[in-house]
Amino acid sequence: MSAPRTLLVVGLAALAFLPLSEGGGGGALTPGGWAGRWGLGLLLPLAAALVAGTLAGPRGGPRGLRSTGSVARPGSKRAAADPRVAPVSSETLRGWTHGLALIGLIAFTLYAVLAGVVFGAAALHVDEMVQTFQAHIFASGRLALPTPAHPEFSSSLLVVDAEGRRYAQFPPGGAALLALGELLGAAWLIGPLFGAVTAVGTGVLARVLGESRGRSLAAAALLATFPWFAFNAATRMNHVPTAALLVVAVSLALAGLRTPVPAGRSRLLACLAGVAFGLAAAIRPLDAAAFAAPFAVWHALRFARGSDERGAAVAFAAGLLLGGAPLLLYNTMQHGGPFTFGYTVQWGPSHGLGVHEAPWGPPHTVGRGLLYLNHYLLDLQTVLLETGAPALLFALLAILLAPPLAPADRAVGCGALLLLLGYFAYWHDGSYLGPRFLLPLAPVLALWIVRLPRILGILRGRSRRLEWAGAAAIVAVLVQGWVVGVPARAREYRAAYALRRLDVPAAVTAADARDAVVLVPASWGSQVLARLWGLGVSHKDAQWLFERADLCRLDHGITQLEHAPGGGPADPFAVLLPLADDSLRLGPSTLSADTTQRMLRGATYPPACVARARFERSGTLSLLPFLASWEPDGPLFVRDLHERDRVLIADHPDRRFLVARPSGASPHGFTLSPLDFDSAGVVWASWEAAVR
Numbered sequence: 029m030s031a032p033r034t035l036l037v038v039g040l041a042a043l044a045f046l047p048l049s050e051g052g053g054g055g056a057l058t059p060g061g062w063a064g065r066w067g068l069g070l071l072l073p074l075a076a077a078l079v080a081g082t083l084a085g086p087r088g089g090p091r092g093l094r095s096t097g098s099v100a101r102p103g104s105k106r107a108a109a110d111p112r113v114a115p116v117s118s119e120t121l122r123g124w125t126h127g128l129a130l131i132g133l134i135a136f137t138l139y140a141v142l143a144g145v146v147f148g149a150a151a152l153h154v155d156e157m158v159q160t161f162q163a164h165i166f167a168s169g170r171l172a173l174p175t176p177a178h179p180e181f182s183s184s185l186l187v188v189d190a191e192g193r194r195y196a197q198f199p200p201g202g203a204a205l206l207a208l209g210e211l212l213g214a215a216w217l218i219g220p221l222f223g224a225v226t227a228v229g230t231g232v233l234a235r236v237l238g239e240s241r242g243r244s245l246a247a248a249a250l251l252a253t254f255p256w257f258a259f260n261a262a263t264r265m266n267h268v269p270t271a272a273l274l275v276v277a278v279s280l281a282l283a284g285l286r287t288p289v290p291a292g293r294s295r296l297l298a299c300l301a302g303v304a305f306g307l308a309a310a311i312r313p314l315d316a317a318a319f320a321a322p323f324a325v326w327h328a329l330r331f332a333r334g335s336d337e338r339g340a341a342v343a344f345a346a347g348l349l350l351g352g353a354p355l356l357l358y359n360t361m362q363h364g365g366p367f368t369f370g371y372t373v374q375w376g377p378s379h380g381l382g383v384h385e386a387p388w389g390p391p392h393t394v395g396r397g398l399l400y401l402n403h404y405l406l407d408l409q410t411v412l413l414e415t416g417a418p419a420l421l422f423a424l425l426a427i428l429l430a431p432p433l434a435p436a437d438r439a440v441g442c443g444a445l446l447l448l449l450g451y452f453a454y455w456h457d458g459s460y461l462g463p464r465f466l467l468p469l470a471p472v473l474a475l476w477i478v479r480l481p482r483i484l485g486i487l488r489g490r491s492r493r494l495e496w497a498g499a500a501a502i503v504a505v506l507v508q509g510w511v512v513g514v515p516a517r518a519r520e521y522r523a524a525y526a527l528r529r530l531d532v533p534a535a536v537t538a539a540d541a542r543d544a545v546v547l548v549p550a551s552w553g554s555q556v557l558a559r560l561w562g563l564g565v566s567h568k569d570a571q572w573l574f575e576r577a578d579l580c581r582l583d584h585g586i587t588q589l590e591h592a593p594g595g596g597p598a599d600p601f602a603v604l605l606p607l608a609d610d611s612l613r614l615g616p617s618t619l620s621a622d623t624t625q626r627m628l629r630g631a632t633y634p635p636a637c638v639a640r641a642r643f644e645r646s647g648t649l650s651l652l653p654f655l656a657s658w659e660p661d662g663p664l665f666v667r668d669l670h671e672r673d674r675v676l677i678a679d680h681p682d683r684r685f686l687v688a689r690p691s692g693a694s695p696h697g698f699t700l701s702p703l704d705f706d707s708a709g710v711v712w713a714s715w716e717a718a719v720r
Contacts, residue, residue, distance in 0.1 A: 033427070033428070033433070037424055037428045040405070040420075040424060041420075041424055043398070043401050043402050043405050044402075044408070044409060044418070044424070045409075046402070047406060048398075048399060048402045065416045066409075066416060066418045069415050069416025069417035069418070069505075070416075070417045073417055073500075073502070073504045073508075074501065075504075076500040076503070076504035077498065077501040077504075079500065080496040080497050080499070080501075081493040081494065081497035081500075082493075084492045084493045084495075084496035084497070120241070124241045124244075124245065127245045128228050128245065129228070131227055131231065131245065131248045131249050131252055132224040132225070132227055132248075132252075133224070134252065135220075135223055135224040135227040135252035135258075135261075136220050136221060136223070138252070138258060139219065139220035139224070139258060139261040139262045140217060140220040140262075142259060142261075142262035142518070143216050143217070143219060143220055143262035143263070144216075145518075145522070146259070146262060146522050147262055147263055147521065148529050149216040150528070150529055150530075150653075151263075151653075151656050152263070152525040152528050152529065153263070153265060153460055153525075154185070154186060154652060155186070155198070155265060155266070155460075156263060156264040156265055156656075157655065157656040158186045158187060158196045158197070158198065158652070158656075159196055159198055159202050159203045159206060159264065160203075160206055160215065160656040161196060161656050161658055162195060162196035162198070162200070162203035162206075162207075163203045163204070163206035163207040163209075163210050163215065164207070164210060164656075164658050164659060165195065165203075166200075166203055166204055167207040167210045167211055168660045171195065171358070171362055172195035172362065173194045174192060174193065175189045175190075175192050175193060175194045176194075177679065178562060178675055178676065178679070179194070179561060179562055180558040180559050180562025180667070180669065181558070181562075181667050181672075182655070182665065182667065183561050183562070184651065184652060184655060185557075186198070186374070187655075188370050188373055188374050189561070190373055190374075193362075195362060195370070196370065197370035197371055197373070197374045197375075198266070198370060198371075199309075199311060199313060199369065199370070200310060200355065200358045200362075201266070201269070201307065201309075201310030201311030201312075201355070202266030202269060202270075202311045202312075204310075205222075205266075206264060218264065218269065219262060219263050219264055219265070219268050219269075220261055220262065222261070222268050222269040222271075222272040223252075223257065223258070223260075223261025223268050224252075224261075225272040226251065226257070226268060226272040226470070226471065227248050227249075227251050227252035228248060229272060229275035229276050229471070230247050230251040230275055230471040230474055230475065231245055231247055231248030232275075232279045233247075233278060233282075233440075233471060233475065234247040234478070236279050236283050236286070236436070237282065237434075237436055237437060237475065238436075239475075239478075239479070243478055243479070243482070246478045247471075247474050247478045248474075250474045250478055250502075250506070251470055251474035254412055254413065254470055254473075254474065255411065255413060255509050255510065255513065255514050256408070256412045256413075256414070256461070256462045256470070257467070259461050259462075259517070259518075259521065260462070260464060260467055263461070265460070265461075265464060266311050266312060267312070267315075267464050267465075268467065269311055270308050270311045270312040270315050270316070270467075270468060271315075271468045271470060271471065273304050273305075273307050273311070273316075274305075274308050274315065274319050274468050275471045276304045277301050277305045277308060277316075277320070278301075278319060278443070280297050280301035280304060281297070281301035281305075281323045281344070281439075282439070282440075283297050284298040284301060284340060284344075285298075285323075285340075285436070286436075291339060291340075294339075294340045295339045295340050296343070297340075298340040298341070298343040298347065299343040299344065299346055299347035299350075300347060301323065301347060302343070302345065302346065302347020302348040302349075302350070302351060303347040303351035304347075304351060305348055305351060305352075306348050306351020306352035306353070306355070307351045307352075307354075308351075309351070309355055310352070310354055310355040310358075313355070313369070314447075314451075314454070315447060315450075315468050317450075318444075318446035318447040318450050318468075319444075319446070319468065320348070320443075321443070321446055322438075322439040322442040322443050322446075323344065324344070324348075327341035327344045327345070375567060375568050376566070378455075378568070381450065381453040381454055382453055383397075383453075384455075386455040386456075387455070387568045388568070388571040388572065388575065389455075389575075392455035396455075397452040397453060397454075398452065400451065400452065400457060401448060401452050403457070403459070403463070404459070404463035404466055405420065407462055408462065408463050408466060411461075411462035411463075411517075412462075412470075412473065413505055413506060413508075413509040413513070414510070414512075414514050415505050415508045415509045415512070415513050417505045417508075419473075419505075422476075422477045422480050422501075422502060422505075423472075423476040423477050426476040426479050426483050427441075427476055429484070429487060430483050431483075431486070440472060441472075444468075444469055444472050447466070447468060447469065448466075451465045451466070461521070477502060480498050480502065481494070481495045481496070481497075481498030481499040481502070484498045526697075527648075527649055527690060528650055528652065528653050529653075529697055530649070530653045530654075530697040530698055531696040531697065532653055532654055532656075532657035534696055535698065535699075536657075536662060536663055536700075538696070541684070541686055541700055542662055542663055543663070543683060543684065544663045544664070544683060544684040544700075545663065545664045545666060545676060545680055545683050545684070545685050545686070546654065546663050546664065546666065546686045546687075546688055547666060547667075547668040547673065547685065547686065547687045547688065547703060548649050548650075548651050548665060548666065548667055548688045549643075549646075549647060549648045549649055549687075549688065549689065550650075550651060550667045550668060550669075551620075551622055551625075551644055551648045552579065552583075552620060552622070552625060552640045552641060552644045553574065553579065553620075553624060553625045554667070555669055556574065556579060556586065557570055557571070558667055558669070559586045559669065559672075560573065560574075560586060560600075562590075563586065563589055563600040564600060565600055565601050565604075566601075569601045573601070573607070573608060574626075575626065576608035576611040576614070576626070577604070577611070577614075577626070578607065578610065578627050578628045579625045579626060579627055579637075580627060580631075580633050580636075580637035580640075581607050582604065583640065584636075584637075585603070585607055586604070589603065590672070610628060613629055614626040614628060614629070615627065615628075615629045619633065619637065619638065619640075619641035620641045620644055620645070622644070639714075639715055640715075643670075647689060647690045648690070649688055649689075649698060651665065651666075651667050663686075664680070668687070670711075670712055671712035671713075671715055671716055673708070673712075674712070677705075684702065685702070685703040685705075686700045686701065686702060686703060687700070687701055688700055689701065
């Protein structure tokens with residue numbers, strides 16, 4: 029083993045095994061607590077390894093190889109003895125292909141069942157819901173909606189309202205795939221479909237890297253049954269489609285770089301790889317850039333070496349441009365420049381990578397980035413296989429003990445490291461269903477875990493005992509996860525986001541409410557944020573005020589600006605800025621259960637603020653599930669802003685006004701009832717009097 033690889037594995041192991049941050053699927057634990065959990069989790073796989081090693085014969089098995097994944101060239105003396113490159117019968121090839129297809133079908137079925145049973149075939153995370161909203165816009169034949177006259181009623185944290193247009197802040201690729209699903213009436217199956225593609229692609233990648241047909245099928249099956257990957261594939265999050273495109277792109281790129289390959293085929297494969305990388309960039313640009321960069325460098329070096337290899341390099345660059353063209357065109361039309369993203373439009377340059385002020389929360393520093401990586405890897409230890417055993421131990425051990433790595437393995441490894449470095453430099457914590465930012469690493473982890481038994485066997489001179497023991501340990505920990513860990517995790521996920529599991533389309537149809545304006549009761553904090561946006565305060569500045577000003581005083585200041593003559597001041601943020609002077613005296617709200625709302629410790633509040641908090645305690649709903657259900661000819665879903673609702677009533681005199689209320693007894697999760705204008709008017713008048 030080389031010194032650089034040893035240092036790398038030691039560094040990754042330190043981040044993956046030292047509990048410096050609160051993570052690992054169970055909150056903060058002491059080092060002794062982690063050791064105890066992992067020790068207990070390893071008992072079953074060690075016992076399985078002991079039994080399997082005892083039952084196995086002492087010798088025979090894998091032959092030593094000069095490098096991991098090295099394949100003898102066709103026609104060489106070693107090729108005739110190498111079963112991976114020796115002539116393969118069409119029947120054997122069909123068997124391998126059918127095996128991959130079966131794994132893909134089983135994976136798709138598994139993910140679809142999880143999507144329906146655990147997640148209710150619904151978009152639950154804010155990212156999912158906002159991208160589903162954008163998918164409806166795409167499906168209607170538009171890139172954006174016009175910003176309404178009063179955006180505060182229907183704006184959202186991750187929805188851009190700029191230059192008279194409303195759209196999601198995310199790159200367009202994920203929403204475009206969901207739009208295709210919407211048109212087919214099955215948007216909830218996009219994740220399972222691309223999850224199955226990732227599983228099949230992992231098998232192909234393993235084969236391209238020189239693994240035997242059996243081990244490539246094992247890698248595909250292992251990826252398909254990673255509990256972490258399975259749960260993510262059951263959602264509408266965009267990480268799984270990105271992983272699918274990346275595993276396809278890497279497989280094509282490596283196949284085109286293997287020698288000998290006919291020049292025409294090499295150029296075609298390079299071009300297709302570039303297209304796949306470009307399409308992945310339209311979903312998650314950072315992930316695509318991380319895995320494409322090593323191949324871009326590889327092709328650049330080949331281009332510099334001589335004319336025989338320049339064709340493939342040019343084809344790769346052309347494929348990148350072709351695959352990335354939709355993203356560049358979308359950015360130009362939507363944001364005004366090919367490399368300007370919705371994130372920057374919404375939050376400014378502070379949304380980008382690096383050590384700097386964050387759009388909200390504390391600044392991003394080198395230390396914070398390391399803690400994020402530590403948190404991600406600790407969490408991955410648990411959720412990857414859903415057991416107490418440290419899941420990354422198997423992959424790290426295989427990487428450490430492997431023979432010298434082939435160039436193809438080094439390229440894939442560089443992509444994985446660049447992904448980790450990218451999210452080390454990203455200010456936002458990417459934890460949902462585990463460390464979702466690291467999902468493209470799942471195929472790489474599956475490949476190295478499958479390699480571990482063979483590597484152990486090679487170390488002891490083709491020891492069948494060690495190979496069988498390693499395989500038994502992996503199977504045991506996987507079975508343990510699905511028998512014990514997965515049911516518990518499924519119950520946890522199924523109970524989450526109860527107020528977002530709303531059947532909005534069915535409720536609208538049942539109430540015949542397609543022509544209505546539906547008032548959705550919102551938390552006091554979300555109302556204040558939305559009203560700040562309505563005044564023209566940027567999302568970043570609004571979040572800054574929300575975190576540093578007393579909520580009651582901020583609400584009162586906003587009300588004064590809303591009623592100011594002449595449309596209010598040109599810079600409302602500057603007017604409200606003095607409200608943050610007492611930020612050091614703030615604590616969690618004493619009037620509301622929402623701890624993100626900040627109020628002065630020990631302060632006595634006026635009746636208007638008490639009334640706001642009392643209304644919140646009567647029950648609120650998130651606007652996002654309603655926003656995600658938007659249709660061009662459907663109802664207008666708006667945030668209930670109480671006395672400001674008079675503006676909407678004046679704007680829509682011919683439409684019915686309905687009020688949504690949470691209801692566990694309703695099959696839809698909420699009820700719709702007509703707004704009583706007289707009763708509401710009395711309440712609004714009393715609140716206005718209290719403010720005055």
